[in-house]
Amino acid sequence: MNPAVLIASVYVFALAAFLGYQVISRVPPLLHTPLMSATNAISGISLIGSLVLAGAVKGHESAHVLGFVAVTAATINVVGGFGITDRMLKMFGKRKPESKMGTKAVAK
């Protein structure tokens, strides 16, 4: 890795960390479980590294097998993670706040 690439990568890392902090600190505790599930699914992006290992390397049978296991694991992460996040978020969306509840001022 030449220094210019390393420096660029560190920039990307630092900016992503900063952006992540800004965005994620706004997520309400209500949605913390879906958040964890969602970020977990997103980090299943290591799938693209697994794909390369499983199919784009010539002459390394063992690398292909490792890649196969990695693709499987990462796909479980992506498909399962997104699927279950959506199931949770659907529950949060399915009933709109009703006026009779939650509004702090109203006490019958």
Next chain:
Amino acid sequence: MNGAYHLTTYFMEATYLIASILFVLALKGMSRPETARRGMFLAEAGMFAAIVGTLVGAHIVTWVWIIAGLALGSIIGAWMAVSVPMTAMPQRTALSHAFGALAAALVGVGEFLVHASEMSVVTRGALGFEVMLGALTTTGSLIAAGKLQGVIAGKPVQFRGQSAINLLIFLAMVGCFVYFWMHPAVVAVFYTMLGVAFLFGIMLVIPIGSADMPVVMSLLNSYAGLAAAATGFVLQNNVLIIAGTLDGFSGFILSVLMCKAMNRSITNVLFGGFGAVIAEASANTGGVMREISLDDAAMQLAFASRVVFVPGYGLAIAQAQHAVRELAELLEARGVTVKYAIHPVAGRMPGHMNVLLAEANVPYSALYEMEQINPEFPTTDVAVVIGANDVVNPDARDNPKSIIAGMPILEVDRARSVIVLKRGQGRGFSGLENPLFFKDCTTMLYGDAKSSLSHLAQAVQHV
């Protein structure tokens, strides 16, 4: 990414850029329940684009393994997504962390197999970091999932000299890492590091009690993300760095929030062995616990004007989320104002209670965070504690000697009366005595939370 740039390579890089942007937008959508679901569609689209881009642009030579892996993973993933009950969400998430981390670790091992000889020092450092973090997160998450599922004892497993042994394992792991960094030719050292990292993951989580799981889950979340980010450094792939870092920071922020909610430091959670310590009978627990009959409890609830439900992990074990909603609706029909008080570390992962109650159709506007609801307890007629213990323990506030001193609590003891739904007379997971149960305003309703709640609902109907 060596050699000439083909059109397909540009296409691939473009999909990565789009994916990165969509991931950030998706997390931005998470700031409100109304926009969260749409946000996740964006993330899914981004992921799909990145996969297609990779398959087009990465010069794939063998498709068999790819197709097999994608198919198998999709089947298992889809099955998990559909079949896992909401009450099992913590263990499913832990399992998912394990899969993500395993993928990162294996990609690292693969890179080592193929490119070890031509790696620069920096790449090798990132590779070692990736493999180490990926491996320890894999086993750590598996242990956490086992504890949450009840396959492994939830009580902290501790023995004499544990800290020393863990320290030795840790040093061995780091030693292997440094040696590998300096002398990449010795293959055995790399695999020793991998093995020791797997072992360290087990040893790290085994001593931690179930009550501390929210912190552990968040930390493992963070590690899995950082492992993916390290993979990005190894492969010089920005979308991996960005997505991994987002995940890593999300987990980190959650860990900090969870620790704050318990007034403890991360080191204390990891090495404190909290649950094993049976505190000296802290506040004088000379009093007696008063039992209440179902009918009396139903009477109190039916004639109250403000009721607050305080759910804890016991609600999840008993799967009582639907029963509590039914009771709440009956009370509301009688004109009672019902609210739910959610402590940040109630349950086994961040937001655990919110998800369960959402599943039971409780509108999220009825869920109140600790800071919002605490001032309202003095005007609350009945606080109903359902399987929560430490998060309502007044010792945390009143007794500086208590092991949980300083932990912010839901101040249910300020309510006019408190009904505690509890399985039996035993202590909670942390083994602490809870003076709340002995207070004059408190009465105990023993039994399984779900059946107690549905019996209460029946009784309320007959009042």
